Amino acid sequence: MHVPDGFINAPVSAAAGVVAAGAVAVSLRGARRELDERTAPLAGLVAAFIFAVQMLNFPVAAGTSGHLLGGALAAILVGPYTGVLCIAVVLLMQGILFADGGLTALGVNxxxxxxxxxxxxxALFRGLVLVLPRTRRSVTAASFVAALVSVPAAATAFTGIYAIGGTTDVPIGRVLTAMVGVHTLIGIGEAVITMLTVGAVVAVRPDLVYGARGLSTPLKLRVDGELVDAAPTTPAAVPARSPKKLWTGGVVTALVLAGFVSFYASASPDGLEKVAADEGIDAKVRPHAAADSPLADYGVEDVxxxxxxxxxxxVIGVGATLAVGTGAFWAVRRRRHETGAQV
Structure with missing residues (x-):
């Protein structure tokens, strides 16, 4: 759903840029509370993993494909504020290096x-885990539903922006119906990917999943024939486990997906591209400012x-996203540490 240059007029694109900049600013402050020594490098990994999986377009209907958006996955794994930053890093790298998603449309994206x-x-994930049993299975189930709903919600948001600032005169009702319809199908793929990824991390390191914090079932002890909750273990009594193995496995997986599996991704246009072509909202699309990049369209020039x-x-994209994301999140973490020391 990468919006190119020319879909949205300049004033609305600028307004969306202001909204996006405000969201990033708020997220930078909020992420200080979400990130610690263990989760800061994992946030960079999440950004790199989302970049890799977004290269894997999957077929959803005749002549149409979809790919992961990643917002639900990032929010559940590393927190909502850090999640916004993860997606912003991915979109920035895609726009600058690979000419994917317009630069003037970066705020919209x-x-x-x-x-x-x-x-x-x-919001949906938190609501579900509050009413479901406090188990790991509930976390994965809630992640499926949250991811499924987030994609047509994004499609609806795009349609709303297009209704205000679209550069072509098309029936918005038809655009909304087409966008929500195809992105509901894409949402199923998003939900499966999110559920499997969250489930895999929860299975090996539930302590590193932001959305699973505080959801473990208290240990039960039998006292005088009755089951009672055991006293909670203090954080000091639990030795911190290094996330190095998870980080290494995640990096290798992202490299394999982007460097090898991506060759087998669907070549069909994604949901937005298909709707744009069918409904005529791409009539004034402009060439990408980075179209001459040596990595444009996810290929290496002269190879x-x-x-x-x-x-x-x-592989270059995963490495660049990992480096930029990890550096940014470590900087946010250091800022939190320095601010706390000054208080």
Whole structure:
């Protein structure tokens, strides 16, 4: 759902940029409370993983494909504020390096794919885990529903922005119906990917899943024939486990997905591209400012072999996103530490 340049007029694009900048500013402050020594590097990994999985377009209907948006996954794994930042980093790297998503539309993309998906998904996720049994299975089930709903919500948000600032005169009702319809199907794929990823991390390191914090069932002890809750274990009594193994496994997985599996992704246009072509909302689309980038369209310039070119581009993208994301989140973490020391 990467919006290119030319879909939305300049005033509305600028307004969306202000909204996105405000959301990022708020998220930078909020992320200080979510990140610690263990989770800061994992946030960079989440951004790199989302970049990799977004390269894996999957078929959803005749001539249409979809890909992960990632807002629900990021929010559940590392927190809603950090989740917005993860998606912003991914979109920034895609726009600058790979000419994917317009640069003038960056604010629109962050608002739609980052802010809306995170807010909708995390609010729904938190509501579900409050009413479901306090188990790991509930966390994965809630992640499925949250991710499923977040995608058509993002499609609705885009349609609303287009209704205000679209550059072509098309029936908005038809656009809304088409966008929500195809993105509901894409949402199913998003939900499966999110559920499997969250479930895998919860299975091995539930302590590192932000959305699973405080959801463990208290230990029961039998006292005088009755089951009572055991006294909670103090944090000091639990030795901190290094996330190094999870981080290494995640990086390897992201590299394999982007460098190898992406070659087998669907070549069909994604949901937004298909709707835009069918409904005529792409009539005034403009060439990307980074169209001459050596990595444009996820290929390496002067590398003729398509498989090698795409694989190298994917590996470079994962590495760049990991480096930028990890550096940014460590900086946010350090800022929190310095602010706390000054208080």
């Amino acid at each position: 962050i608002t739609v794919m980052g802010v809306v998906t995170v807010l909708v998904a995390y 003729d072999d398509a498989r090698l070119s795409g694989g190298l581009a994917g």
